[in-house]
Amino acid sequence: MTDRESRGGPAIQATGLKVHFQTAAGLVRAVDGVDLTVARGAFHGIVGESGCGKTTLARALIGLQSATAGQVNILGRDRAEWARADRKGFARAVQFIFQDPLGSMSRRQTVGQTLEEPLQIHGQGDRAARRGRVAELLDLVALPATVLDRLPRSLSGGQRQRVSIARALALSPQVLICDEPLSALDVSVRAQIVNLFARLQAQLGLTIVIVAHDLAIVREVCSAVTVMYLGRVAEEGAAKPLFDDPAHPYSQALLSAVPSPDPRIEAARPRILLEGDPPSPRNPPPGCRFSTRCPVVEPRCRETEPALRTVQHGGAAACHLADARDHAMI
Amino acid sequence: MTAPIYEVEGLVIDLYTPTVSVRAVDGAGFHVAPGETLAIVGESGSGKTVMTLGPLGLLPEGVAVDLRGTARADGKDILAMSPSDLSRLRGGFFGVIFQDPMSALNPMLKIGPQLAEQARRYAGLSAEAARKEAVSLLARSGIPDPEDRYGRYPHELSGGMLQRAMIALALAARPRVLIADEPTTALDATVQAQILALIRQIQKEDGIAVILITHDIGAVSVLADRVAVLYAGQVAEEGSAVDVLTAPVHPYTRGLLASVPDFRSDNASGTKEIPGIPPNQARLEPGCRFVDRCDRAIPACRSRRPRLQAVAKGTVPHRVACPVVIAAEGIVTHD
Amino acid sequence: MKNWPWAILAPALLFVLIGLFAPLIMTHDPGAQDYGALLTGPSGAHWLGTDYLGRDMFSRIVGGARTSLVAMAFVLLAALAIGVVIGSFAGYVGGKTELVMISVIDIVLALPSLIIALALMGVFSGDNFTWMSDYWKMIVALTMAWWANYARMSRAVVVAELQQPYIEAARVMGASHLWIFTRHILPHVLGLVVVYASADAGALVLAIATLSFLGLGVAPPTPEWGQMLVDGMSYIEEYPSLVVIPGLALTAVVVSFNLLGEAFALQKVPRAVRGRFLTRKKVARAAEESARKEVEA
Numbered sequence: 023m024t025d026r027e028s029r030g031g032p033a034i035q036a037t038g039l040k041v042h043f044q045t046a047a048g049l050v051r052a053v054d055g056v057d058l059t060v061a062r063g064a065f066h067g068i069v070g071e072s073g074c075g076k077t078t079l080a081r082a083l084i085g086l087q088s089a090t091a092g093q094v095n096i097l098g099r100d101r102a103e104w105a106r107a108d109r110k111g112f113a114r115a116v117q118f119i120f121q122d123p124l125g126s127m128s129r130r131q132t133v134g135q136t137l138e139e140p141l142q143i144h145g146q147g148d149r150a151a152r153r154g155r156v157a158e159l160l161d162l163v164a165l166p167a168t169v170l171d172r173l174p175r176s177l178s179g180g181q182r183q184r185v186s187i188a189r190a191l192a193l194s195p196q197v198l199i200c201d202e203p204l205s206a207l208d209v210s211v212r213a214q215i216v217n218l219f220a221r222l223q224a225q226l227g228l229t230i231v232i233v234a235h236d237l238a239i240v241r242e243v244c245s246a247v248t249v250m251y252l253g254r255v256a257e258e259g260a261a262k263p264l265f266d267d268p269a270h271p272y273s274q275a276l277l278s279a280v281p282s283p284d285p286r287i288e289a290a291r292p293r294i295l296l297e298g299d300p301p302s303p304r305n306p307p308p309g310c311r312f313s314t315r316c317p318v319v320e321p322r323c324r325e326t327e328p329a330l331r332t333v334q335h336g337g338a339a340a341c342h343l344a345d346a347r348d349h350a351m352i
Numbered sequence: 353m354t355a356p357i358y359e360v361e362g363l364v365i366d367l368y369t370p371t372v373s374v375r376a377v378d379g380a381g382f383h384v385a386p387g388e389t390l391a392i393v394g395e396s397g398s399g400k401t402v403m404t405l406g407p408l409g410l411l412p413e414g415v416a417v418d419l420r421g422t423a424r425a426d427g428k429d430i431l432a433m434s435p436s437d438l439s440r441l442r443g444g445f446f447g448v449i450f451q452d453p454m455s456a457l458n459p460m461l462k463i464g465p466q467l468a469e470q471a472r473r474y475a476g477l478s479a480e481a482a483r484k485e486a487v488s489l490l491a492r493s494g495i496p497d498p499e500d501r502y503g504r505y506p507h508e509l510s511g512g513m514l515q516r517a518m519i520a521l522a523l524a525a526r527p528r529v530l531i532a533d534e535p536t537t538a539l540d541a542t543v544q545a546q547i548l549a550l551i552r553q554i555q556k557e558d559g560i561a562v563i564l565i566t567h568d569i570g571a572v573s574v575l576a577d578r579v580a581v582l583y584a585g586q587v588a589e590e591g592s593a594v595d596v597l598t599a600p601v602h603p604y605t606r607g608l609l610a611s612v613p614d615f616r617s618d619n620a621s622g623t624k625e626i627p628g629i630p631p632n633q634a635r636l637e638p639g640c641r642f643v644d645r646c647d648r649a650i651p652a653c654r655s656r657r658p659r660l661q662a663v664a665k666g667t668v669p670h671r672v673a674c675p676v677v678i679a680a681e682g683i684v685t686h687d
Numbered sequence: 688m689k690n691w692p693w694a695i696l697a698p699a700l701l702f703v704l705i706g707l708f709a710p711l712i713m714t715h716d717p718g719a720q721d722y723g724a725l726l727t728g729p730s731g732a733h734w735l736g737t738d739y740l741g742r743d744m745f746s747r748i749v750g751g752a753r754t755s756l757v758a759m760a761f762v763l764l765a766a767l768a769i770g771v772v773i774g775s776f777a778g779y780v781g782g783k784t785e786l787v788m789i790s791v792i793d794i795v796l797a798l799p800s801l802i803i804a805l806a807l808m809g810v811f812s813g814d815n816f817t818w819m820s821d822y823w824k825m826i827v828a829l830t831m832a833w834w835a836n837y838a839r840m841s842r843a844v845v846v847a848e849l850q851q852p853y854i855e856a857a858r859v860m861g862a863s864h865l866w867i868f869t870r871h872i873l874p875h876v877l878g879l880v881v882v883y884a885s886a887d888a889g890a891l892v893l894a895i896a897t898l899s900f901l902g903l904g905v906a907p908p909t910p911e912w913g914q915m916l917v918d919g920m921s922y923i924e925e926y927p928s929l930v931v932i933p934g935l936a937l938t939a940v941v942v943s944f945n946l947l948g949e950a951f952a953l954q955k956v957p958r959a960v961r962g963r964f965l966t967r968k969k970v971a972r973a974a975e976e977s978a979r980k981e982v983e984a
Contacts, residue, residue, distance in 0.1 A: 071540035072511075086855055113861025125852040128871055139870075140860040178629045186856075193860070208395040209567055213611035213625040235541065238613040265615055279545035281570030283612045285593045288573045291616075295549055296542045298496070299512040 031098045033197050033229035034060035034083060039092035041075070041082050048304045052078040054253035055092075057330075060231055060246070065223050067240035067261065068233045069276070070250035073303050076233045077121075079250070080201045083231065084118045096197060110144055117190040119200040123182035127174045133185050134170040140192040159188040162225075163218060180211035187218065191226070200232045204239065212236070216243055237280050241265045249273045252311040253303055255330060259337015269333035269344045272312045310342070318343060356383035356424075357561050358446075358529045363421035365399070365406050365585075369414075374633045377403045378585035378641075381421070382563075384529065384578075389555060389562040391576035391593065393569070393608075397630055399585040400565050401533055407431060408442050426528070444474035447527030449551075451534040453514035456521060457506045463517050464490070464502030467524045474525030489520040494550055512543040519550060523558075530555070533565045548574045569612045573597060578668055581605045584631050584641035587660060591670030601663055601672040601683065604642045640674075648676050661685045696950070698943035699888075705749055706756030715743035717750035717910040726926055738915075738929055739922060748936055750910035755940075758826060758905070759891045763884055765830040770837025775876055777838070778845030779868060789842065795835035801894055803832035808903045825904040829894060833887070840883055841876045848872050886948020889941040896937055912937050 041053040053075040060066045068076045081087040083094055085105050094101040096116055105112045120126035127136050137156045141147060147155065160167060163184040174182055183203060190198060200219075204212045220243045223230050234240050240247055244261040249270065257270040268274045278294040296315045301307055307314050309324040316323065323342055330338040365377040376399040384390040394400040402411065407423035407430055423430045425445055430438060442448075450456050458466060467486035471477050477485055483502075490498035493516040506514060515535065522530060532551060536544040552575055555562045564575050572579055572593065579597065580590040581604065589602040600606045610624035628645040631637070639654040640646070646653070653676065663683045664670040672678060678685060705712060714734065721741035728736045735744035777788035795803065807828035811819065819827070848854065848871070857867050898904035899913030907914060912933040919929030 071542060084859065086859070109863075110861040113859065118856075118859045120852050120856060122852060126856040128853050130874070139857070139862075143857075143860055143862045143866060180629065189856075189860075209569070210395060210608055210611045210626040211629070214627070217625055237541065238615050241615040242613040276541055277615075279541040280615070281545070281548070281574045282616050283569040283573050283597060283609060283614050284616075285573045285576070285597055287614075287616055293545065293549075295546055299510040299543060300540070 031062075032059045032095075033062045033064065033097060034058065034231065035095040036079075036083065037093050037095075039079070039082060039094060040090040041078050041087055042090045045304075050303050051253050051306060052303055053082060053089075054303075054306070056250075056253070056255055058083075058248060058255070058258075060229060062229055063223075063227060064229055065220070065243055065245045066229075066231045067244035067247040068231065068250060069235065069237055069240055069247060070256075071235070071276075071300055073252070073300055074250040075253040075303065076250050077201050080118075080199050080231065080233045084116055084199050086118065113140075113195075114144065114193045115195055116197045116199065117193065117195040119183075119186055119190050119198065119203050121202040122206055123179070123186040123203075124174055126186055127182070127189075129173065129175060132171050132173055133165075133177070136174070136185060137189055137192060140189060144193060146193075155192065159192055162191060162222070163188045178211075179207050180214055183207060183215050184218065187215075187222070191222070194226075195228070197229045198231070200230065202233050202235065204234060204236060212239070219243065237265075237277060249276065252300060252306050254311055255340060256312065257333075257337065257339040257341075258330070259333075259335050263335035264337050267335045269335065269337075269339040270312075270341045271316050271318055271343070273339070275315075275317075310340070312341075354385040354387070356385050358423075358425050358563070359383040360403070360407055360423045361421060363403060363407065363423065364419070365402055366418040367402070367412065368416040368418070376585055376633065377406065379421075380582065380585060380587045382580050382587070382590070384561045384563055386528065386561050387555075387559045389552075389564060389575050389577045391564040391566060391572040391579045392582060393566060393572055393579055394582035395567050395608075395630065397584075397633070398582045400582045403582065403585075404531060404563055404565055405448070405533070408446060409435070409438050410442070410448070440474075443470070444525045445528055447522030447525060447530045449515075449519055449522050449530070449532040449535045451537050453511075453518040454506065456518050457514070459506050462503050462505055463509070464504075467517075467521055470521060470524035471526075486520075486524065489523055490517070492554070493517065493520040493523070494546065495520070511539060512546065515539060515543075515547055516550065519547075519554070523554065527560065529561045529563065531563045531565070534567070535564070536571055537566070537568065544571070551575060569597070569609065581608070584633055586641055587671075587673065588642065589670075589672045589674075590660070591664070592666075592668040595664060595668070595670040601670075601677055601681075602642075602674045603646045603648050603677060607645075648674075648680070650676055652676075695946050696943055698939035699947050700943075702752055702892075702940045702943070703756060706752045709749050709753035713743075713746040713749050715746040717742060717746040718908040719743070726922065726929075728928075735932055736928060738918060744929070744932060747910040747915060748912070748932060751912040751915060751933065752936070752940075754905055754909055754911045755892050755895055758822075758829075758895050759888060761826045762829045762833060762891055762895075763888065765826070766833035767837055767880060767884055769830065770834040770839075771841045771873075771876055771880060773834070774838035774841025774843075775845050775868070775872065778842040778849065779864075779872070781846075785842075788838075792835045792838045792842070795832075796839060800829075800832040800890075801897060804828040804894060804898065805901075805903070807831055808898065821904065821906050822909075825895070825898050829891065829898075832894075833891070836887070837880050837884070840880050844876045844879055845872055848875050882948070882951040885951055886945060889944030889948070892944065893937065893941050 036056060036058040039053055039056045043050045043052060056079060068079060070076045078087055082089050085101055096104065134156060137159055138152050141152045141155060146152065157167065165181060165184050169177065169181060174185065177185065204215055207215060216239050219230060222228060232244065241261055247258065247261045247264055248255055249257040249272065251272050257264065257268060257273045265277060268277055275294045275296045282288050294317065298315055301314055309326055310328055313319050313323040320342065328340045328342045330340045331344060333339045333344045361381040363377050363380055364375070367374045367376050380403055382390060382392060392400045392404055406419055411417050425441060430441060433441065457463065464486045467489055468482040471485045472479065472482040487498045487502055490501055495501050495513055495516050509517060535551065536547050539547060548571055551562065564571065566572060576593040578591065579593050581588045581596065581602065583604050589596055589600065589605045596605060597609065600609055607624065607626035611626060626645055631641055631644060639656055640658050643649045643653045658673040658675055660671040660673045661678060662669045662671050663678060663685055665686045719742065721737065723741065724733065724737050725741045726737060726739055727733060733743050733745065735748065738744055773788060777785045808824060811824040811828065816824065854867060854871060857871060895904055896913030899911045900917050905911040905914060915933040916930055923930050
């Protein structure tokens with residue numbers, strides 16, 4: 023199938039995706055039945071706390087993690103089949119950005135070599151053409167040409183992440199999946215990188231999936247968002263409506279936990295404080311996975327697991343109480 | 353205003369490794385009074401941790417240190433103290449919460465006895481009383497079923513619970529100054545909110561001084577009464593949390609705050625960014641440290657080191673080290 | 688590395704240079720016997736005197752250096768090649784294959800190298816191996832005894848390196864296994880193993896001399912230090928220089944190579960370990976350790 027034929031459908035569609043790991047302490051259900059649709063050209067955020075499976079989900083989408091069950095379609099094509107049949111073609115279409123930019127680059131390759139490597143792997147252009155493309159890439163991520171001969175370790179955190187973004191863009195992919203690309207960065211640098219993502223997305227028409235824990239930034243730049251809890255989707259929808267009117271009690275608590283940088287707002291606003299830590303993904307509770315910490319839990323929540331249903335903001339939430347005409351507000 | 357209980361002035365800390373020397377703190381200072389929470393805000397490498405913990409002798413290992421200035425705890429000069437006196441002060445007068453709980457808790461010992469030991473040594477309790485104190489500290493730190501947790505090892509607790517156990521450990525000696533070094537950075541959002549609420553509650557109940565070292569503006573906004581913004585080892589701006597966070601004057605503070613989106617206020621028109629990266633602290637330039645990244649810089653900024661000037665009178669003075677903005681915006685100074 | 692006694696590395700350097708340019712340096716044919724000048728002391732004609740057959744000692748020492756150097760080079764190259772290939776393969780493939788290969792490597796490592804070499808020489812002395820000269824028997828035996836070290840190190844490096852996120856990054860870019868191995872992993876392996884091999888060179892020179900001393904390695908008339916030692920033993924009371932000269936040459940070269948290996952390793956070893964002289968095993972372990980640390984960092 024050519025790219026043209028596959029146009030129109032979603033960029034990424036995962037159905038019934040499960041990723042389980044066998045560990046010494048038992049079976050970890052990191053991702054446990056996730057359906058995810060990422061529209062073409064979307065800037066899609068995946069948020070949740072540690073252990074919710076967001077990173078595993080991102081890795082499973084590109085095949086860095088093999089799925090226990092379920093299917094992932096990217097650009098209308100079965101991911102596993104595509105990667106098997108045409109490894110390089112798949113790599114040209116879908117790229118990944120790692121949380122730790124330093125670790126994701128060879129310590130002994132200069133920035134120039136690092137950026138040239140994907141072009142060499144794909145046999146693109148001669149030496150001069152590749153040099154030209156590398157210069158273009160540096161320009162794209164706003165790095166000066168002086169970094170070309172430097173080793174990753176001599177770069178600042180922000181510069182390293184820019185290099186890793188440039189490398190991912192070298193093959194002109196259509197889909198970019200990013201695993202917490204901001205978490206290793208300082209606040210002011212984080213803003214630089216977020217703005218870079220937003221600019222690239224608009225400029226190159228990319229579809230971006232970004233795993234993040236900084237909710238304020240997700241609301242700022244993402245068009246769509248998926249909130250995960252214990253390996254499941256708790257709530258999903260367009261970013262701003264969802265953040266303004268979250269239907270799932272977990273989303274409400276998660277958003278409430280983010281402090282405002284304005285101490286006057288902070289002093290005045292009511293806060294939802296959840297009890298305890300998230301349960302272990304080794305033995306998720308029966309029924310609704312959030313039932314052990316949910317402030318508005320009902321008996322049925324502990325028995326039957328709620329399915330995703332459409333809610334007021336136009337997205338969907340997996341909560342029995344989201345059915346009510348006006349969803350539960352805690 | 354009550355007299356400060358921990359006070360540092362004109363502190364200069366040089367760190368030497370075999371290859372580089374860095375002026376980590378360059379003439380900075382701060383003070384905190386009982387019942388007050390001071391937030392020391394800065395990005396990595398700003399010197400915020402070294403400045404706060406350095407005078408107590410808590411410094412990075414394997415690095416030669418040259419430390420000058422004055423530091424007083426409860427009126428006593430701690431830089432002149434003998435190592436043993438300083439060590440007693442560190443254990444009793446100050447309580448420290450670190451980012452990584454495992455750096456404070458011994459993984460080989462049960463949690464309860466570690467607390468009891470601390471309470472016995474510094475609060476002078478009997479063995480039995482120390483045990484009771486440890487259980488009540490665990491309970492106070494929001495750990496459910498404290499009797500059971502008393503006999504648990506650190507690895508049996510989740511991240512949030514460990515952080516609480518470390519807070520209990522820091523409180524065991526009944527400190528008068530609680531220093532929290534990035535206490536929530538490693539935690540998830542919902543757990544972060546719990547820990548911040550816990551620190552606030554403890555501070556209210558005990559009326560102790562709290563110093564929060566962080567880069568997280570949100571945590572500052574939740575906890576702090578006063579804020580000192582540190583950039584490259586110097587205080588750029590200080591004042592009440594409301595003044596500094598809602599009416600910042602220093603270009604760095606403004607940039608820092610603009611780069612933090614707030615989804616509760618609608619005026620956020622995209623995340624702003626500060627261009628560039630912090631300066632190389634191995635090179636000592638005479639002028640303002642922020643000059644290379646500053647959009648308000650004038651040539652004089654390179655040659656003249658700005659001093660802190662009070663821009664607002666009041667119980668909590670608001671002081672800013674940027675004569676350019678003060679002059680340009682006609683801000684009245686009180687000196 | 689400051690204040691390091693660099694001069695101590697001179698013998699190793701000299702050994703290599705002399706070995707390389709032996710034919711130009713030798714003043715006499717090391718095999719030529721001169722019955723007119725048996726067991727003479729140093730003189731203008733024979734700088735280091737002559738032995739019991741009237742052969743020039745200086746030329747024999749120089750020729751012996753070449754013999755050792757060539758044999759050492761053969762063994763090191765062969766052992767490195769075998770070790771790197773086997774170790775890297777085991778590390779890259781993983782699973783049961785790796786387990787079996789590690790077991791074999793560990794068994795070989797469990798026995799002292801020289802014992803293995805001796806045992807193999809014993810096997811090679813059988814009738815089935817008459818097609819091999821003693822010299823090549825020695826080379827093969829030493830190679831078989833030496834590769835396992837390099838295999839183990841290569842495997843360790845490969846396994847550590849494979850866990851690195853940048854390997855995943857290369858995979859995401861569509862790189863083939865061959866690309867990942869040759870571009871990213873092999874340079875790491877070689878970097879470390881070659882350093883280790885340099886520390887090993889001294890031990891090899893000694894092993895070659897030992898085998899020849901026992902009459903198992905290099906056969907006369909090829910000049911060789913171990914043999915010179917044996918030959919000189921009979922005259923040790925009257926003419927100790929016949930033993931002392933090759934003995935000193937051997938000691939200087941072995942010590943110097945060991946220190947060279949240590950110098951390499953020290954650059955990779957955490958400061959805490961520095962300042963002490965390390966044994967061969969410690970150097971290897973420290974190098975491995977530091978590679979792992981670097982990988983973790």
